[in-house]
Amino acid sequence: MIVVLIGYMGSGKSTIGKKLSKKTGFNLIDLDDYIEEKEKMTVSQIFESKGEIYFRKQETKYLKLILETMDNIILSLGGGTPCYGSNMELILKEPKAKSFYLNASVKTLSKKLFKKKLKRPLIAHINSKEAMTEFVGKHLFERSQYYNQAEHVILTDKKSKRKIVKKIKKLL
Numbered sequence: 001m002i003v004v005l006i007g008y009m010g011s012g013k014s015t016i017g018k019k020l021s022k023k024t025g026f027n028l029i030d031l032d033d034y035i036e037e038k039e040k041m042t043v044s045q046i047f048e049s050k051g052e053i054y055f056r057k058q059e060t061k062y063l064k065l066i067l068e069t070m071d072n073i074i075l076s077l078g079g080g081t082p083c084y085g086s087n088m089e090l091i092l093k094e095p096k097a098k099s100f101y102l103n104a105s106v107k108t109l110s111k112k113l114f115k116k117k118l119k120r121p122l123i124a125h126i127n128s129k130e131a132m133t134e135f136v137g138k139h140l141f142e143r144s145q146y147y148n149q150a151e152h153v154i155l156t157d158k159k160s161k162r163k164i165v166k167k168i169k170k171l172l
């Protein structure tokens, strides 16, 4: 089984992924980390030196490779992964994969992201909390149509990490 964690930047995919990995004994693959390792550059460096289109191509290539060759893993995606090419379709048609959308509100996401924007090239330039809320609001609205195709939608606002992990585990 491949447990695929989907959600906007800052929705907790990596943290929940780590906890789920401990609880299930499945290895955690964080797609951003995987890309960084393969490309020998950080995501920010890839965006800066090769551009976003190159990053998206690599993202699809490695997603396919992982889905085809791995099993019994937790796969934490990048926030944009489900929204490009036919990535969401690939995930949905993969019989081994179970997908979970970690759904957090614009308020929760923008608050968290304003503090942790620097390693995220898409939002690193945003200078005020208000501008962050506006950006996340519009961006999340565009992306929700992809995220909501996940098999399960987990509302995360006001839930402890432990509770979220427990909920996902029950659905496996």
Ligand code: S3P
Residues within 6 Å of the ligand: 007, 008, 009, 010, 013, 032, 043, 077, 078, 079, 080, 081, 119, 120, 121, 122
């Ligand atoms: C992106 C999210 C990032 C990373 C890249 C682009 C996005 O991952 O893949 O900066 O398009 O939302 P996180 O969701 O782990 O921050």
